[in-house]
Amino acid sequence: MTVVGLDEAAVTAWITELGVGAIPPLRFERIGNGRSNLTFSVRDSGGARWVLRRPPLGTLLASAHDVVREHKILTGLQGTDVPVPKVLGLTEDPAVTDTPLLLMSYVGGIVVDDVAVGETLSVERRAKIGASLTDTLASIHAVDLESAGLNDLASHKPYAERQLKRWAGQWEKSKTREHPGVDELAARLHRSVPAQVETRLVHGDFHLSNVITSAEDGHIVAVLDWELCTLGDPLADIGALLAYWPQAGDAFAGPFMASTLEGFPSRQELAAAYFAATGRDAAALGFWHTLALWKIGIIAEGILRRVMNDPRNAGKTPPSSKLVDDIIERALAVADEAGL
Known part of the structure; x- marks a missing residue:
């Protein structure tokens, strides 16, 4: 079966020439729930496995889904305390691909990307995953930018203003309605x-x-999907983690419901663990939680737009305008609670 988005013969030749030990023929399979950069499993005839990333199909917004930038970030994080896959290759060769391709090592383990996966884990395992999340986030925020070669990754101007400007612009470019x-x-x-x-x-x-x-x-063995990585206020990440963390009793459902299972910490417990580990001030958390939900709503609208433009970008769960509406409704509720 032909894999959409890849010239399998050309990509096979490129990977074989990288010297990673790949034995052709190679088999490619799209994996993951993501509808941003596309992720593929690569297997060779000897049983070895790698992971390949490329931007979405179709017309993209400027600066979005930059695989070359993702390569720079992952390269900088090699050897730090942040667990990431090993970077093995990057190509922009038009003889191989119409967009940049990033090859990484395969990291075995469990991705808790839906309730069914979470239900296979013990309550104790869920609690350990929750604790490792905040520890790992603290390690990301402790990276020395100079030694990692990432000090020039993005502007050092105030992050909140940059985010508001960027995502308001993304909304205008990708919205399907007012x-x-x-x-x-x-x-x-x-x-x-x-x-x-x-x-x-x-x-x-x-x-x-x-x-x-x-x-x-x-414990977390790899952090994935660095395409939105930048320089800024670290509280943005804990706000985003809370935005993606529904808990039992919430009025608003969403696509990331595994955290509602017994054993996973509450949002309050997650935040408390992060601030205890880092010593940071939690006063602005409500702002960052609200901003994260607003941004997720805009991202969801962008996914809806991309799938409307090119149905090949659809993941396992079709996007909907109702999902965007639910996220924005939750963001307004969090803003009210924070007094914004």
């Missing part, structure tokens, strides 16, 4: 921007579905 809630949140966030006291590496999309956990003890 949405008063998105506009109201933008206005409320603009009025409530907190002062930035430090500039750190920010993952930009850190949540349960974007990490691989050990099959033995639940």
